Amino acid sequence: MEIKEILKLAIDELNEQLEDDEKVEFSDDVRFIGSKACIDSITFVTLISIIEELIEEKYNKTIHLVNEKAFSQKRSPFYSIETMSAYIEDLLKE
């Protein structure tokens, strides 16, 4: 399963917990952090936790998305679906 598909599943699962006017669109225009973020910090934590869980299920591997590497990058890997997807692929190769 591709990482983007996992992110799609994660957002679907997240949306189940959100009110109608808070639902997150699966689009590369969506921002997860910064001033244009579509979700608050608690929802972001929930999303991270859902992604980690799905990766564990699909890849049988535990990864922590928020680590030193994430903080050391110029642009946050959590900026968009595209950046998040590339970042997770990198983590899985380690």
Add this chain to the structure above:
Amino acid sequence: MNIVITGTSRGIGLSLVKRYIEQGHFVIGCSRSESEFEHENYKHFVVDLTAEKEINNFALMVKKQYGSIDVLINNAGIASMNHFMLTPLETAKKVMDTNFFAPFLVTRAFINALKKSNHPRIINFSTVAVPFNLDGELAYVASKAAIESMTKILAKELASFKITVNAIGPTPVKTFLTANVPPEKIQNLLDRQAIKRFGEFEDIGNVIDFYIKETSDFITGQIIYLGGVNK
């Protein structure tokens, strides 16, 4: 319920294993060595709690075999009794590794499994040595003070997942941790309690029973000290 307890080879950890099996729960324990205790409702894992990868693998195996867990009891701990001037840095780091960073990592590793429970609970272990600001145990007390902060902050940060986080602060209990403490020092500690006696395993189990009850959904971020000790 599925209950995960760390540090179950002896002492308080082993007593809690037996307590919760007797109450009809399934208990998953871990320690650095194999356990001599065997029971159909007990599964033991050998885990070095200072190694993040081992902790993550432990959590992964538990999740695969048992799905969700309802209670995580961060019991494993070590003590260090020495004057500050006689405490090597390595000793202080080792105490922090086992008493603070291990619960930090174990808790993080089990969050997703806890989230699947209807009444998820995390129980941490502090000590009355924290409110006593006990001299001669700087590293140990500092590590447990960190646990108290972790308990209170996680209570807030995990509330949206309906996970409650509480801690117990036992008085001295007759275990391997207190076996090498001079009797006069122990007596001095007991004299500072409202009720001047050693704690028993039963006293600890009683507080944890309260925290993990289904009806304790509204109890979080609390530290209960035994023996009438207060901050």
